[in-house]
Amino acid sequence: MGLTRLSLRTSISPLRIRTSISRLRICPHRRALSRMLLWPFPWYLKHASSPDIVDSGPDEKLIARIQPGIRQLHCIPLFRSRDTSLSSIYRMVEDLCAGHSLMLGYECEYMWYHAEERWNLSKVPDPEESDPVLYALLASMVESLVRAFNYKLALGLRRNGDKYLEDDRHIDFPRETVPAWAEHVKPIDKTLDLLSDEQRSMSGAADTNFSKRNILANTGDLYNV
Template sequence: MDRLRQIFLYFWNFRYLPMKYRWPLIKLRRRLLPTETGLGLRDALRHARSLQHPPQPNPYLFVLGLLWPFPTWYFPAVLPPPPRDIMAEPYRVRCQVRDLIYLRSMPLWCARDTPQRAFYRLYEAFCAADGHMITYETEYFWKHASPKWATANIADPRCEDPEQYAVMASLAEVLVNSFMWRLEIGLRRNGDIEGPDGAPPTVLEFCPAWTANVPPLKEKLIINPDDELYFDSPFHDRNIITATGHFYTV
């Protein structure tokens, strides 16, 4: 395979020609076949080679899969496991942080991502007590300013596990609180900031309607026993003990 690659590069870069002929041909090739496009295919291919969880057997097939719009353009949102299953094996979630950084740099992957998938990833990061991943996913959600990504539109997961339902309802409410906090200090989801004329118009965030119907847990659920400081939050209202500082970053 390496030998074939070397042969391809030999002809692709016109190495069989003197430099005075080679460089004009390379510039012509770049005009006819630009490597930089709005789809970011070149960077997507480069980052696809670094994906490890799960590893991609062929980065070219991975990028082609991003272009394949069937059966639907948007990636499906699969309900994650209950909290205690994730808490028992948090490394399965934590090992995804590096890969998610690569994936978020791919315009095609982001275009096919959905708010429900981001919300589920945030839930997994929360149950795994991965503060860095919570921060990254919260910021990623915040920077999507389209109406589709409004917090009020987070769909009801309809969990059968009461602990999972309580965690997700509280998570949605904490996400709204953290977004409202950002709005209060002058930030906006579209990137506008407060200027000489004052703060730009505010588009308020609201909790999804389904969260109001999720009751508190009968037994206490401690997400991260290592957290020593707890403050009032929607989690505590549902008898879930955890800190929420990683949601409040700028």
């Protein structure tokens, strides 16, 4: 009996229940987040942005309101297993529109370390977004992530945490590819400028994956390693 109790006490749950509870306790709206995580239908969580996010302007506090506790959720296994690549990209678009470059970098890093096949960028499903501006932002973000991830892969970094820095494996690797739907998303009618004053003064600050759709945005934080 003593050995059994010891085994139960020292074994590590793949869900890390105690750690997850501790993280949820420091989240805002922790009861609502707990219900979201524990309610199993549908299994994959959906995060869709409001078109109003496009007109929010620089507002880092906005992200805390529309993505409550996201940094803690990133570390909770149950959330990670139920989250989706498309939801993560929606959050990145929100970070970009709100001018929260730090959160954009965090969310990109979170996505990078999702090495499951369903998180391959080529498998990001078509959001079929009805708002043309938001649709263009999502498509441009996916294309920019493909470029950023392939840059990291070329350095010898891998999404599962492996590193190949001293042999040919850093140049011989399967590259991320753009999902077919993103290539067909059209430019928006009116220019959307998401650059900060500092970025606007820098040559080449605008990401071409966005500018081809009439959106001015800087995605340098996607390349953090």
